[in-house]
Every structure is written in structure tokens, then in C-alpha cells.
Amino acid sequence: MRDVAARAGVSAMTVSRVLKDENVSTATRDRVLAAVRELGYRRNEVARNLRLGKPSGMIGLVVTNLGNPFYSQLALGAEQVAETHGLRLVLGNTAGVPQREHELVDDLVSRRVDGMIVVPAGSTHQHLDPASLGGIPIVLASSPPAGIDVDTVLVDDFGGARAATAHLLAEGHRAVGFLGNPPTLFTGAERFRGYWAAHEEAGLVPRDEWIRRGPDDIPTAAAATRELLDRPAPPTALFCTNNRMTLGAYREIRRLGTATELAGFDDFEMADLLDRPITVVSYDAGEVGRRAAELLLDRLDRDHSADPGPARRTMVPTSLVHYGR
């Protein structure tokens, strides 16, 4: 800025004013802008924010696995909203490791992000309390806060699972298997709850031997499916709590050639190209990101006012999609 000032024959203050679009005589302004162009000068936004006592103009986004389409869609949604406010997104991938999440959040605080959107990796959230984060606001996505009071965006895991299971029951199935991830994950627990609730509402109770809550990838899901179907009175339908479970189950059912009906959480491209019918619980992952960013932006505004208001919670709806009918 000094160089620009020297070249234009003014003080640095005048350059600053020109760049801020403050009152400067037209002649001076033109000379300054010319100097800016000639020198290829760009104001240092970092120094600017420091002086203004403002944060960095960036939002931290901490997810468990960016390789998962759900999270990249979420990121895209958050980016779209952030960008309308001139905010950039800083990415952090935790790979589901709570320790890593802790470090990342800490680092982002040190970098003075304006706020953060976090998909929690663990079930302990104490380290995500804005109070212990220098007051930096946080929004949780896909998992509700535990022991802290922050804005949250959830997917209707319970409702989606219940609807999918209810559909299978309505088709006349009386032995609906469950293939899911460990109940330690909020999402897993909710979807299991939905599976159970649909049964109760139909006056039924799922049998333990239809339930597998261990598998966590396609091969283990396929193996679990084989076990389930390889019993005397096997389930005639299967509800899977996520994409990978559904794929594993689909492969195995196809291989075995049974008539097992399949429903699963998470939509996927090409589901309509499969050669057997399938029902999926679909939802808009981008919407999760958009809502999270909106809550955060709103909070950033509020925090400047007297009353920050209470923590809010919003739920992104799901819908059932039937393929291959």
C-alpha cells in the first residue's frame, strides 16, 4: 500500500480510502487506481481484518469423510450460502477420529474463522462448546449436540427409517430384517428406532435374529445378509440403514437369487438401472449444508446484538422413492 501511495504521490491513508470507496477527489482516486493497476496491488485482507478486529471471513467446515457424497453435497450447499455473503469455506476432514476433530476445531479457532459447521465424529461434544471456543459460534450437522447448547441441522433419520420399514410391512412382509451400523452413532440409533417404531405401529415386534448391527462396509454387509437369509425362516425383506449396507445386501440377494425385498437409507444414482426393485429413503444433503450455513450466518448477525437468542434445531425431511416398479 505504501508503494501504491508513493507512486500516486499520496499517503497510504488515501489509498486505503480509495479502496474503501470513501470520499476522495476524483482526480486523486484516478491516480491511485492507476497505481494499483500498474503495481498489481491487492489489499491484504488478513491485515485488514486484524486491524478491524474482525475474524477471517471464513467458515470452518469439519466433516468425517469428504469422499462420501453426502458430505460433499453438504459442503457444496454450505459453500453456496456462504459465498452469497462473501465468506469462504475452510475444509477439515476428521476421518471419523474424535481426536482429529478436536485438533481441527482448535486450529480453526486459532485461525479466527467466523464460525464453524461440524459433523461430529464422536459422541462427546464438550470441546465444541462455543464457550470453550472463544465464543466462536458452531452449528452441528447430522447429529444432535450432547451436553452443549448449539444450533443443529438434522436429517429425519427416524421418520425415514420408519416410513421405509412401514412400506415393507404394508407389502405384507412379516419378517423384515435389519442391517445397520453400530447404535453408538446417533444416526444408526435413530434409524433403528424408526425400524422398531414401524413394527410397533403394526402391532408387531422384530425378532432379535433378524437384526445385524455390526457390518460397516459392503463386504461385511453382504456377509451379514447371507447369514440372515441362510436360516430356517429367513426374513422376506430387509431394511438397510445406509448406502453401503444396501449395496452389500443387494449384491448378496442377487447372487443368492432369493426374492427378498429391499429398502435402504440413502438414495443413489443409477438405482433405477438395477434389475430388481428397490425402495430408498432419499433426502437433500445439500439442504443440510444450506440450512447449517444459514443458521450460522444468522447467528453471526445475532451475536453482535444484545440477545443472541436460543439454540435452534431444524430437520431436513426424507422421502421414499421406489425404483424398478
Add this chain to the structure above:
Amino acid sequence: MRDVAARAGVSAMTVSRVLKDENVSTATRDRVLAAVRELGYRRNEVARNLRLGKPSGMIGLVVTNLGNPFYSQLALGAEQVAETHGLRLVLGNTAGVPQREHELVDDLVSRRVDGMIVVPAGSTHQHLDPASLGGIPIVLASSPPAGIDVDTVLVDDFGGARAATAHLLAEGHRAVGFLGNPPTLFTGAERFRGYWAAHEEAGLVPRDEWIRRGPDDIPTAAAATRELLDRPAPPTALFCTNNRMTLGAYREIRRLGTATELAGFDDFEMADLLDRPITVVSYDAGEVGRRAAELLLDRLDRDHSADPGPARRTMVPTSLVHYGR
């Protein structure tokens, strides 16, 4: 930091030293660390970098569409490498709009990123020249530089397309159709070149009426497929230059019930679950991101030395995968 210093009864300088792990007496250090903990103090990395004259410790990643798995995998790969060096990733999505790319790059320069990885949205790259970017290094991904001299990571578009087409020809097909995106995209041009080269090497020349370079989504690809197959002597096989083309073609072929053989660029999950065989050109998108980050990190080191060295170029290989055999 002043507060911490006051609480520990030392000067700010001593706090700074403790945080830097410099020589400080054990007693003093303990007092300082206690104060840090009690106050929940975190060093302001922004101010620190400003004083040290260093950039922000962040890498800009500018892609055309984060919703595309290719780019999110790329982002994940770049993040993995960056994080080993304590660098964060700042995201920018251009939606393929060159103007937007220009703004984003400019903004990232103003935010003093250490360097940038860019998937160009347009064919003009003048605004990506480090010389006009205040010397901030750039790595291009998936498209070669035009008129500037920067490090680049490419996918073997030509080789992959050639191999896929050669496979179809080796199967005995003598009328292989082409379904691709406009030749204005580097990637599209290269893949077309590969298609052509495979023919030449077999002593053949593709006919114009087998070639469709217009479609850019699933429905238009399906429509183009119908046109191609709806002629007197239709192609008996089809090469598609990307995922969406392949899906569109697959749907239409399946609907028409023809025996058209299909090969396409881009692997996809579940390709093995389809009910007709298909050949895809597969490659590791994460590897593109990793290599780009490595080139960038290496360049960041070099730039501090006397000789920055020449621009480098690396190509990520492709492989052919046959499904449903």
C-alpha cells in the same frame, strides 16, 4: 496474550516464547501455561503470520463442481497431503463460470493463501499466472495451462479413451459410436483424440454419423443414443466420454433392448450390479488431488531457494475395468 502475561506476572514476550517452546525457565513456563489454560487462551495465528511475513498457512482449492464425485475425491486427496504439512484447504466452487473463477482466485490471493490448486473453468488462463498473482504458486488440475507456465496434473484422457475404444474394436465391432462433450473442453478433445487414434491404429476411420459431441447430461445423452441407434446401419458399440453420457446411453440401450456394447470414461460404484456388461475407464481422482498438493508443497519449498525450477507435468494413469462378464 497481554492478559495471559498479566496473569502470569510476565511480559507478553515470555508468553510468546513459551508458546514457541523456546528457552524459558521451567517455573515461568508452568505459570504461563497455567494462565493460558485458565483463560482458555489461543494464540492468534493470523496476527502471527502477519508479523512473520508468512502467508496464511492455507491452500486454495478452486474446482468447477464439488458435487461431482471426481472433484470431491480430488479435494479429499489434496486435503490429506496438505494436512500432513499443517495446511488447511480453502474451498471455492466456480460452477464452471470463468468470471467466478477469476473472482475467487483474486479473493484467495487477497487472503494470502500459500498457493492454489485450480481446475480451470475456461480455456483462458492468463489470470492464473503467478506473475499476476503476487507470485503465489498455482497448480492446474485436469486441464493443461494455456499461455502460462505452471505445474500441472492431468488424467490420461487420451490413453484411457484409446484403450476403451481399442477394446471395442478388438471385440470385433466395426461401427463404434462416440458420445461426448463439446471439443472446447480439453478433456473432451483428448478423449475424442483417443477414440480416433484407436481407429487409426486398427486401420479404420470413424464415420461422422456415428459421432455426437453435443449432449451434456443424462437426458440429452439418452436422446443422442436413440438417434445414433435409430439409423439404417447403427453402431454396434458406443464409447462415452463421461459418466453422465454412459448413464444416458445405458438407459436408452436397455430401453431399446439392442445388443449395443458399451464403454465409457469414469468408473462408478455399482457398475457391477448392472444387468448388462459394461467397460469403464477407471482412474484415481484422489491421486490427482494428492499429486497436485505435492507439486504445490514442493514448489512452496523451492520458491524460497534460489532456483524455483521448471514447471512440471504429471499424468495420472487410467485402467480398463470390465463389469458384468
Add this chain to the structure above:
DNA sequence: CTGTTAGCGCCTTCAG
């Protein structure tokens, strides 16, 4: 081992 001074690049405040 610890403190003081000065300044990174910018902008608020107060004078001219």
C-alpha cells in the same frame, strides 16, 4: 532467562 522496542499491513481517530 526475560524485557523493551519496533513494525508486519491496514484502518480509526483526530488534525489540518
Add this chain to the structure above:
DNA sequence: CTGAAGGCGCTAACAG
């Protein structure tokens, strides 16, 4: 309308 002084939070460089 324009400039000078001072400081955001931090740390090199130089005392002591």
C-alpha cells in the same frame, strides 16, 4: 478532502 499518529496481536532483534 487529505495526512499523521497510534495500535490490532504477535514476534524478531536487541538489550540487560
